Structures are given as C-alpha cells and as structure tokens.
Amino acid sequence: MSLQYTGSSTFYTELAEIPLPVSADFIGDSRVARVTYSVRDHDRNIKRYLTKTFDNQCTTSHDSPEIKAFTTSPSKSRQAILREVANSKRFVEIWAGTQLEASLDVSNYHQAFLTDDFLYSLSFSPSETSLLYTAEASINTDDDPYNKFRYTPHFGDTCRAKKRPTIFLFSWTRSPSFTRAAKQDSTLFALQPITESPILFAQATFATEDTIFATGHEQTKDGRILGAKGCFNRPMGIWQLTLSKDSLGSPSASRLTPKNRSCRSPRVLFDNNQPIKLFWFSNPLGGPHASCVSLESRDLLTGANTVIVRTVFEPTPSNDFPGLYTEYNMPTSPFLRRGDSIHIVLQSMWRSRTTVLFIDTRSGEITDATKLGDGPLYSWTVHATDNKSRFICSRSTPTTPWEVLLGSFDQHDTLEWKVLDKSLLSSTIKEALNDLTPSIIAITARAPVETLFIQSKKASTCGGPKPVCVTILHGGPHATSTTSFFPAVVALALEGYTLNIPNYAGSMGFGQRYIQKLLGHCGSMDVEDVAESVRELIRRGVSEEGRQAVMGGSHGGFIAAHLIGQHPTLFNAASLRNPVISAGEFATGTDIPDWVYSEFGVSSTDSDSDSYTSPTSNLLTSPTPTLPLMTPKTYNTLFTASPIAHVDNITAPVLILIGEDDLRVVPGQGIGFYHAIKGRGEVRTGTEKETTKGTVEVLSFPGESHGIDGVEAARVSFEATRDWFKAFGEGG
16 A cells, blocks of 8 residues: 545645744834744745834835845944845845945855854944855866865755855945945955864854954864754854954954864853953763753953853752753844843753743853743743843744744833734634643653643543554754644644654753763663653553554654664554664764764774763864774674664554755665665465555655755645555554
8 A cells, every 4th residue: 555645734734834933133223123934835835034023013024035144233223134136146235224335246256145053144343334244155266177176075964065154254434425335445355264274164243343253163184074953062163353454354363162162153242332251152072962052151351261051960859950952053132131130041941841041141040031830831932132121032832833022121120021923823723723732741660751742632532542643753862842833743633643742861951961861872762762651641541552653853763763663563654754774874974974973872982892881972072083984893783773673573654755965864764764664575465464564655855955844845744644644543
C-alpha cells in the first residue's frame, strides 16, 4: 500500500497563514511600536512580510520583497534600508523621514547582503553619518582565474553561498540644503582588519565613531568552517576594531574574549550617548552544540570583563532557575531602565516554556516576569525595547496563536501589559481550538523528563477506541519543544490525533547537567525517555496501546527510527524528516562533523578507542581545533549506536521526507534507510495474512534544506504525514 492523497488540510492552511511576529522596534521618538510579521502565502507559494505600526490606531503595510533588511537610527530620525532589485542590483539607502538623504549603488562592490542571525550587521554610527552592514565579498578573478574555483568553506546548511562575509562601512556627508547627498560625498569601504590569522568578521556594531565591536569567526586547523545554524559552540569571539583616518579599510583588531569560549551577539550600553559597557552571549568552545548560555560584559572604561549570569548545572528547590537558554542573539535593543537600575530583557527556556527575564546588568539578579501560574501555558518572545521603560513581546500557547503585547513600567515600577494585536481566526478554527486541552505531564520514572500533552475534550470523553496518539520529537538533541503555537503541530491535533511531545534527556531549559547527561548515550537514554513517556500516557488512560505513531526530524528522526527498531511493537507508523540513520557515515558528509564525536562520546584524542563517557569532555578545546579521522573501531561504535543497527526489527510502515539540499543530514541518510527497509520487506501471497514489514516511502523535495520549511514543501510534508498515519496509525 502506497501513500494516498486524501485532500488538502484546511486546518493546516489557515493556521500556517496566520502572520508570525518576527521583529519589532520603536519609531517616532520611541512613541510608536512597529512590528514585522512573516506570512505564508500558499496561493503564490511564497513567504511575504508585512509591518504594523501601533499608535492611536493600527496601520498595516506590505513590505516590498526588494527590502532585505532595515533598521532605525538611535535618534529615531533616520532609517537604513538594504535593497536588492531585479538583476541583482543592490542599493544602500538612508532615509530621513520621507527624504532620501543618501543612496549608493553597491552592486559592483560585493555580492548578496547577509541578513541571517549569525552574520547580520546593520548599525548606525553615533553621528548617524555612517552605517555598518555585512555582505558577501566578491571574488577577484582579474589576476588569477583559479580564484573562481578555489575551494572555500561555507557556513553550512542554508548557507552554501556564504563563504566570505565582510563588514562594509558606508559613510555620507549631509547636504546643507537637506537634499540627497551627492555621490562624491558618499564612500564605501570593505573593512579588512589586521589579524595574525584569518578571521571572518560579522555582527558589527558601532560604539563610537572609530570603535566597532564585532564577532570574529575562525576556521578549524584542518580548514573547516563548522556549520553555524543552531550551534552555540563554534570557534568565534568578540573583537574590538579601531578605525584609523589614514586607513579606514584596515582597522586594527584586538580580541576581547578568551579562546576557550564561543562568543556572539555584542550589544553596547550607552549612558548619555557615551558607551559604558559591552555585553555578549558566551558558551564553551566545543562539546554539545547548544548548552547553558553565560551572559558576560566588559567595562569600557576599565577594560575589565565580568560574567553576569553563569552556567547553572542543576536547579535546586530553593532556586529553580535552570540557567539561560536563549535564542542565538539578544534583541537588537535589549536594555530596559527601571529606577536606578538597567536591565537586559530577553526570553529564555525554562523547562518546557519560554519566559521573559529581567537581568540586572550590575548584580546579575534575575527576575522571571512571566512566571507560570494557574493560567494559560504561555511561551514568550522578546522583540525589542525602547531602551527606556517599554518593550514589545509576543506570546502564544499550544492552542492559542500569537498575540503582540506592549510591556511597560509605571511610576511605581509596576509592570503593565497592553495587548496590541491578536491573530484573526475563522469561527470554525476558533471552535476547533477551544476543544483542545494542553497540559504538561511529568514522566517521574525518568525525571526530569516531561511531556507536552494535547488532547481533544470531546474525544477524551467519548466511548470506543481512543484517538491515535502521535509522539512528536524535537531535533538537536539540544533543543526544546516549548508551549509555543506551532501550526503543523496543532493542525495534527485538529485532524483527530492526541499528541505526546516529550523533552527527553539533552533538552535545554532543565540545567546544564541534563544536557551533559545525554553525551555518550545517544540512541539509548533518549530513546528510553521517549518510550517511557508513551507508556506513562497509556498507564494514565489518556492513550491506548496499539494506537501509536511517531514522527521527528533530524535527531528527532534518529530517535524515532531507533524506537521502531528497538521497540517494534510500540508504534504502528512513523514519519521521519531528514533523519540521522548511520552516525559513522553522517560524520563524513555533514556540515557539523564534530557533533558526532561530542554527542556519541567518541574520544577526540584517540579516535581508535571504543568510547568515553565523560560528560564534560570537549572536542574542540584548541583555539583552532581539528577533527579525528574515522577509524574502523570508531565507525563500529557509531554503527552500534545508530538506528541502522536495528533495521531488521522494523515492521512499522515508514514515511521519509528528504530535503535535497540538506547539508546537515545529507539525503543519503534517509535514502539509505529507505533501501534498507525495502530490501528487508516480506512478500506474502495467497491467503496468508498481509504484512506491513518493508512498507516504506520517500518524498524528496528539490531546493529544500534541513528544515523542509518552504511554503509548499511544509504543507505537503504535513499532509503526507497525516495521510500516512490515517492509513497505518491504527494498526490492523
């Protein structure tokens, strides 16, 4: 039996098209909140952006696809726009209100603007006459035609074309007659800092007219740039670049952070327009790809570095703060002033939620501003502050789409919330969502494992068989399934399924020890955590044996593939997105080869040893690390810990979803699993009982990377998984 299409999912389409708040700022002397949303358009098969401004009323504008990035100046009187028009013509524009103050065609200076989380720069100088941004440097082939073809490492999945990030400095002289600056009054320099070894600079921000702070990315000793997306442990640090009037393009450079730390996201705190402190995020170099984050600072007057928030290894009954588990970057404007104190405001994972934290920049004292009470299971995102007393957040629950809120402190330092925007839903969707109940259930036998459980009120009180329970597994493994609203997840619940969404060992938000606990035990500890969550729900009577399905992507696909091999009677069907299937082969084709050695506990000093179990062992301890070679003994260790070792036991029908441009888990992992399962199928004829062993299908998506997040691809992936579970989820 093959995959059969049963029609489009109106639930998924409507939910996926709800505008998602992605960024915000304050404009008009900080009086007006402006929020940018990402919108999926299924008719056109594109992602679009729209902006809403909230003054006395809400005004909506649809952003031009030409605009790649924009930012507002510190005085709120200017806006910088990076624009790319047809035929790859690129412009940098400076607007003062409705007046175009300066503009430069930069098409011949560099290639694409870089606007992702880990390379993006867009910063005004204090005088607002210069702008920093990041772009891909052009290749000079005039003197050496080989340059066009020389191997240059890139930044990994979704970043194949990002190899030469370069900070550019655009400066202009304002016209005294308030007209557009003449071309001869504008200059553009590619900053090429002087360093002992090659450093790729990005995330640049002005402190003074001649002082810039930036993140510097380093290659490994063997010439790699390790994949950046989702990884907080890369060889990188915070640098100070000092401009010289005699050579603007060649600033001096000094590293401010130790080489055994991976540091990013520099943010400058100003007092009366003077830079007084620098803040950044810091993680250990090497080890797990994501871990408990430290918040560090530098006093710009004394040059002293301080750790403001340290790693928390394990929460205690008297202090249940699990440590910082943040996004890759701080908000662009993270500072909030409360009385005599200055705080950094950001969101952080706290067990299975994200919550808003206020961090005192002097003492490091942390306040949880959105504690979980008896109300909804909100997860929060911090978008921006006005650098005074107001900030913009969004929040959602597993069954409540996003709301945008304005937070502010009154004269008595009391936090007040004002809802600026709510998602618009049809009456049909509203009624359907009201039928769903989310809860967090502790899996006490595997503490501190807990699972987010979503079920239908009606289905839970009806007689007869219970709905099929789908276990959904996050990747990473160092990530977290939170109580945020995810359209594809809630749409599956609306299609009639009960959902089990566990945070197994290695998940973030539970303390650093919970992350380190998994190292060296992938394929066993994480698998048993998930299996126990399934058994716990069955014991509680909210789920039913024999009516189970499982799905996951990346490391979640790795666990799901393990489960159907190690526990072949537990699940009736599985859907795997770009799964890791054979870790030994994975190590030679991924953008994150260090992941294998760290996660599976394979020694970095002697790759011919069997394994090690030290949770604090650090693969990339050298400032310019290199990776061990794959030996037969190492490969055997990794094979034993991989799902492929259990392929002979698999009887559940398996759907595999492949992104053909995936650089993290190459397509050969999933395709190889397809052939292995299909080749072990049992063919029975005559009157013998039909078998599902060997039932497997692959959907392969051209142009899609690891997340398979394109508009059409995401919808088809959802509908295919739904149809696969319709066909096989109930067993038979």
